[in-house]
Amino acid sequence: MRAGIDAAWTAVLRTSLASGALLLAGGVALAAATDGFQAFTTETARRVAVRRQPADLPAVALENQSGARFTLADLRGKWLLVDFIYTRCPSFCTVLGGDFAQLERQLAGPIAQGRVQLLSISFDPTQDPPAELAAYLRRFRGRDMGGWQAARPLTADGLRSLTAAFGVTVIRDRLGGYTHNAAIHLVDPEGRLVDIFDLGDLDQLRGAIERKLSR
Amino acid sequence: MTRKRWPVPVRRAALLVLVLLAPPVRHGLEATMTAQMLVQLPLLAAAGWLLSGAVPPRVLARVERWSHRGFTGLVLVTVTAAFWMLPRSLDAATSHTLISVAKCLSVPLLIGLPFGVSWPRMGFVVRGVFLVEFVASFFRLGWLYLISPIRLCNNYALGDQQRLGGSMLAIGGGLLVWLAWKLVWGRFESYSSTQVHSSPVPQQ
Numbered sequence: 400m401r402a403g404i405d406a407a408w409t410a411v412l413r414t415s416l417a418s419g420a421l422l423l424a425g426g427v428a429l430a431a432a433t434d435g436f437q438a439f440t441t442e443t444a445r446r447v448a449v450r451r452q453p454a455d456l457p458a459v460a461l462e463n464q465s466g467a468r469f470t471l472a473d474l475r476g477k478w479l480l481v482d483f484i485y486t487r488c489p490s491f492c493t494v495l496g497g498d499f500a501q502l503e504r505q506l507a508g509p510i511a512q513g514r515v516q517l518l519s520i521s522f523d524p525t526q527d528p529p530a531e532l533a534a535y536l537r538r539f540r541g542r543d544m545g546g547w548q549a550a551r552p553l554t555a556d557g558l559r560s561l562t563a564a565f566g567v568t569v570i571r572d573r574l575g576g577y578t579h580n581a582a583i584h585l586v587d588p589e590g591r592l593v594d595i596f597d598l599g600d601l602d603q604l605r606g607a608i609e610r611k612l613s614r
Numbered sequence: 615m616t617r618k619r620w621p622v623p624v625r626r627a628a629l630l631v632l633v634l635l636a637p638p639v640r641h642g643l644e645a646t647m648t649a650q651m652l653v654q655l656p657l658l659a660a661a662g663w664l665l666s667g668a669v670p671p672r673v674l675a676r677v678e679r680w681s682h683r684g685f686t687g688l689v690l691v692t693v694t695a696a697f698w699m700l701p702r703s704l705d706a707a708t709s710h711t712l713i714s715v716a717k718c719l720s721v722p723l724l725i726g727l728p729f730g731v732s733w734p735r736m737g738f739v740v741r742g743v744f745l746v747e748f749v750a751s752f753f754r755l756g757w758l759y760l761i762s763p764i765r766l767c768n769n770y771a772l773g774d775q776q777r778l779g780g781s782m783l784a785i786g787g788g789l790l791v792w793l794a795w796k797l798v799w800g801r802f803e804s805y806s807s808t809q810v811h812s813s814p815v816p817q818q
Binding site: 407409410411413414417418421422424425428429432433438439440441442444568570572578580 | 678679680681682683685686689690692693694696697700701702703705706709764765766767768769770771772
């Protein structure tokens with residue numbers, strides 16, 4: 400009888416040890432998988448990641464609304480605000496377009512000094528030739544103040560490496576359009592992605608830019 | 615040299631996993647968040663659960679020494695499931711091959727298999743707590759997916775997330791009714807006591 404009770408206690412003790420070790424290992428794994436319980440979604444994760452470690456961006460060949468060709472590396476020396484769009488987009492990009500038009504007006508000063516530039520990159524390059532990009536810009540702003548350009552990558556590889564570097568995921572929807580994680584990306588004068596902002600959060604974004612410019 | 619045949623449960627589990635991982639099936643199930651969470655993951659776990667039928671009694675007795683009445687196994691199941699319930703893990707499993715492999719191995723081997731080994735050994739109270747918590751998770755996550763205005767997975771559309779939320783609430787409701795039925799008219803231990811000798815403690 401005595402031995403039976405001892406055996407039961409040994410089993411309970413071992414079980415407690417094993418369960419405790421598993422819980423600890425699980426806690427460590429979950430903490431690692433969520434950046435210390437900060438980022439439960441991919442979207443938050445990419446924001447946490449670039450704030451911690453700015454991401455280098457590839458010098459992908461782009462073509463803008465007037466047909467001019469350039470790469471992100473050519474825009475170094477300025478703070479860049481970058482968003483990803485497709486011109487047929489009925490939802491998010493409309494908000495993004497409105498936000499960018501407003502930012503172009505609000506940041507007119509630094510834009511005129513050549514310190515800030517807005518750039519919309521199309522992830523649907525075959526449907527978005529320069530004419531469509533120009534029409535997209537016209538739809539949102541009264542007049543061209545020169546601070547906002549729209550561009551498309553010239554190759555499929557270029558598009559892939561751009562979306563991968565920025566952490567943008569594009570999926571097809573049932574209506575022939577796309578769903579994408581829409582946000583405004585801040586690129587520093589060294590050409591590195593340093594921060595990501597939500598749409599419609601312009602006050603916070605403008606505050607961040609003004610702090611960076613005044614430094 | 616005689617060809618050794620794999621036990622039936624192993625063959626069934628292998629067949630199930632092979633079918634689930636066949637590119638068209640996998641692609642179809644991962645195309646929506648609803649199918650991935652409500653069909654693919656449960657079936658992968660079911661494959662592991664099938665495997666538990668092939669674990670030799672000698673091994674079961676050894677496991678029991680470290681997992682008294684299936685408790686450690688249950689902890690393993692819970693921790694692994696918590697990991698795959700993170701929207702970020704699900705997203706990563708859809709876009710990265712390595713994470714996808716980790717999912718296809720860990721869901722059967724660290725959720726289905728330990729659950730199959732542990733469940734018959736678990737006592738009434740542990741089973742009850744587990745089931746209530748399981749149902750509660752369906753309600754919590756279902757509600758979150760249904761009302762969240764933002765997409766939790768970059769790979770899936772908002773409508774899909776809301777459909778998953780609605781389905782999870784419906785499943786949670788169904789499980790709750792079943793659980794209430796069992797509480798009032800059934801017994802949780804009724805089918806286990808005939809399969810497993812519940813305690814390995816030597817009687818002296």
